Amino acid sequence: xxxxxxxxxxxxxxxxxxxxxxxxxxxxxxxxxxxxxxxxxxxxxxxxxxxxxxxxxxxxxxxxxxxxxxxxxxxxxxxxxxxxxxxxxxxxxxxxxxxxxxxxxxxxxxxxxxxxxxxxxxxxxxxxxxxxxxxxxxxxxxxxxxxxxxxxxxxxxxxxxxxxxxxxxxxxxxxxxxxxxxxxxxxxxxxxxxxxxxxxxxxxxxxxxxxxxxxxxxxxxxxxxxxxxxxxxxxxxxxxxxxx
Numbered sequence: 001x002x003x004x005x006x007x008x009x010x011x012x013x014x015x016x017x018x019x020x021x022x023x024x025x026x027x028x029x030x031x032x033x034x035x036x037x038x039x040x041x042x043x044x045x046x047x048x049x050x051x052x053x054x055x056x057x058x059x060x061x062x063x064x065x066x067x068x069x070x071x072x073x074x075x076x077x078x079x080x081x082x083x084x085x086x087x088x089x090x091x092x093x094x095x096x097x098x099x100x101x102x103x104x105x106x107x108x109x110x111x112x113x114x115x116x117x118x119x120x121x122x123x124x125x126x127x128x129x130x131x132x133x134x135x136x137x138x139x140x141x142x143x144x145x146x147x148x149x150x151x152x153x154x155x156x157x158x159x160x161x162x163x164x165x166x167x168x169x170x171x172x173x174x175x176x177x178x179x180x181x182x183x184x185x186x187x188x189x190x191x192x193x194x195x196x197x198x199x200x201x202x203x204x205x206x207x208x209x210x211x212x213x214x215x216x217x218x219x220x221x222x223x224x225x226x227x228x229x230x231x232x233x234x235x236x237x238x239x240x241x242x243x244x
Contacts, residue, residue, distance in 0.1 A: 049119035049206075051080040060191040070191045070235060080118035083126070083238040084208070085110040089216040101144065101221040108214035112150065112198050114162060114238060115208045123200035123241035128234055130172045131188030135228030145219040146173040150198050151212025160205040162198055164212060170197045172234065191237045200241065 054076040058069035075083065087108025094104055112126055128148060133141040150164030172195055174187060187193070198211050 047119065049080060050117035053078050053080075066190040066192075067186055070189065073191070077115075077117070078238075079240065080116065081124060081238050081240065082115040082117070083236055084113040084115050085210075086112055086234075086236045087214045087216075088234070089218075091216075091218055096225060096227070099221070101219055102225075103217065103219045105215060105217050108216065111153075111214060112162065112211040112236070113208065114198075114200070114205070114210075116200070116206050119206045121203045123203040123205065125196055125200075125239050125241055126198040127194035127237045127239065128170070128172045128197045129188045129194035129237075131233040131235070132185070133230040133232035135226065135230045137226075137228065139224075139226050139228065141220050141230045142222070142224050143173060143218065143220045145171065145217070147171050147217050148197050149215045149217075151214070153209055153211045158204050159202050160207070160209060161200070161202070162205055162209040162211045163201050164198050164214075169217065170195050172197070188233055188235055191235055194235065194237055197236075203241070 057073045057076040057078050060066040060069040060073065062069065087110045089106040089108055091104040091106045094102065096102060114124065114126065116124060130146045133143060135141070147169035148165065149169040152164050153162040155161040172188075200209070
């Protein structure tokens with residue numbers, strides 16, 4: 001925005017003459033630089049990024065209920081980073097065929113969108129972890145694999161880009177298993193876990209950047225397959241690339 005305002009001012013200064021009538025801008029003629037007097041002024045501007053955290057953000061790794069903190073902090077700014085949108089997946093209705101392994105694919109409801117307000121040299125990484133899928137009777141779907149394929153986002157003129165998984169889909173099933181203080185399996189329900197699915201590799205993706213389409217593949221099978229409507233969660237974590 002600052003650059004645009006400066007350019008706008010320069011255009012106005014060059015077009016409007018003293019009398020208010022439009023006049024052509026005069027440019028210094030090359031080759032006569034030995035016939036000049038000179039002096040220099042300075043230009044200066046201090047740029048600061050936003051590394052603040054929303055007052056509504058809760059630390060999922062702090063004391064208390066990490067699952068609740070993750071739910072309450074969804075989409076909130078943390079240390080200048082915001083995970084604006086993430087995909088969910090509806091695999092639709094599938095008739096079981098009796099095969100040992102069944103599979104389904106779905107395109108995400110959203111792409112991955114990140115806002116980086118820090119404007120520093122650090123990049124960032126996005127991780128994902130999936131929870132169990134259970135039906136109305138709390139029966140668990142016997143999932144054997146759940147993977148995400150994330151296409152690269154558009155690269156801008158500065159090299160900024162949100163890069164995806166490349167040629168190898170990322171597995172997000174049983175990614176960094178997590179357990180609550182009471183022994184409950186909270187895998188896929190708490191931030192701070194998961195496998196890498198997208199990243200700013202260059203540190204140039206300052207501002208808002210979006211990935212390409214995200215596709216999920218779900219594999220499941222016998223034994224214990226039961227009909228029903230199964231639901232689960234995928235928890236996404238956005239982390240400063242310097243925190244390794």
